[in-house]
Amino acid sequence: MFSRLWYLTVPTASYGRFILSKTTTGVCKDYPSSYGVVWRLYFAIRMQIKECIVSAPGKAILHGEHAVVHGKVALAVSLNLRTYLRLQATSTSKVCINLPNINTFLSWDVAVLKQLLPDFGAELGNVNELDAELVRMLRNFVGVSNGTLDTRSMAILAFLYIYLCVFAKSRELPSLTVSVWSELPTGAGLGSSAAYSVCLAAAMLSASGTIPSPLSDQENTARWGEVEMELINRWAFQGERIIHGNPSGVDNAVGTWGGILRYRSGKITALSRVPMLRILLTNTKVPRSTKVLVAGVKDKMNKFPSIINPVLESVDAVSCTCEQTLTEMASDTPTPEHYNVLEELIDINQHHLNVIGVGHTTLDTLCQVTLARGLHSKLTGAGGGGCGITLLRPETECSVIQNTIQDLRDCGYDCWETRIGAAGVQQHSPLAVKEQVLEVLARY
């Protein structure tokens, strides 16, 4: 009776439709047939896939990268560069993922993915810890070894992991298409993996109905409440674990909450009183892997604990002194002395980052070129290439900024002034998304 596929498609109020799907397999294993059919119908009816568009910002770390992995303080800011994700319900019985930034376009039969689910009733993917058995199965499924750093494999593993875990409760995995496009350079220290993971988590939780849509008739862009953001952040952290190995959680926290955050061992504090900082971002375009760099610091710590641990302690003190200085600047008029302190902290931290082995000659060049114009720089994110930040003082003349940007471009780097403190994860109606972004997301 249930040996063929059937669909019920109903228009929704916003855009798109939802689909009730039935698979060819008929009954749930381990359950009497009529019971299985009832459950399938129950879950199918519940499974009103809610189409959505979400976005999350990238980040720059002012101070505390790497040290934060070992329980020290980090100060991080969101950027005005975002990752966008569009999730569409389909009736193809396939799960499709389009990742144009990394030239990856894949699809799987839902029936094949269902074989990865454990027996009915078994727990899959606790939000608080990575399900090692599922990761192992997914590695086999995708065909990657444990030590792989391949960009595509990491992105696919994170996607499948979050998809399966979020929809595992309903045995009917939905047929859908997910397209992700980012304004952020991939793998350059600006939190592209976290913005990607935050978008995946928000979209899956929203599509499954686990969290409600924050959009209303009046709002084309809206944010979720604290409880929902906490859940998004936790699932995004699992995505980061798959991509990074041992993330601190600071990047996904900024992708979720946005703004300017102090982060230490999972404790997130929004800094509300901070001065408006102007920052240049420079991408050396040297590719690197956060996972490898984080593991390299751990090796150094194991090899020379009495040398490296005090350096991380000092980075912690740099972050705390910076936070204190920013607070003073916000409560009083910022003075040139405040900026002198911020510049000295940048120099000190850059030296520390070199000591722990995450520098790169291109980053040394960045520091030298900007210092020749009187400006101070440090790497941001995992280092080893990727991006650096340069602090601009209020009195820095326009011509100095323009000449610095040109000098850095002459080195072959990308360089631009950025705005910090953008909003965290958001849901958008199509009306609120820039046309070019919609166009890229709709192309697939």
Ligand SMILES: Nc1ncnc2c1ncn2[C@@H]1O[C@H](COP(=O)(O)OP(=O)(O)OP(=O)(O)O)[C@@H](O)[C@H]1O
């Ligand atoms: N737009 C995207 N589309 C698909 N995958 C992405 C995208 N952005 C990031 N990723 C995934 O994240 C990986 C890059 O993560 P990685 O942590 O190494 O760099 P980052 O997050 O940009 O830098 P950092 O962690 O230092 O801030 C890519 O290899 C890919 O697997």
Ligand SMILES: C[C@@](O)(CCO)CC(=O)[O-]
């Ligand atoms: C290098 C690191 O500290 C920041 C990467 O943006 C890693 C992490 O905190 O997960």
Ligand SMILES: [Mg+2]
């Ligand atoms: Mg990352």
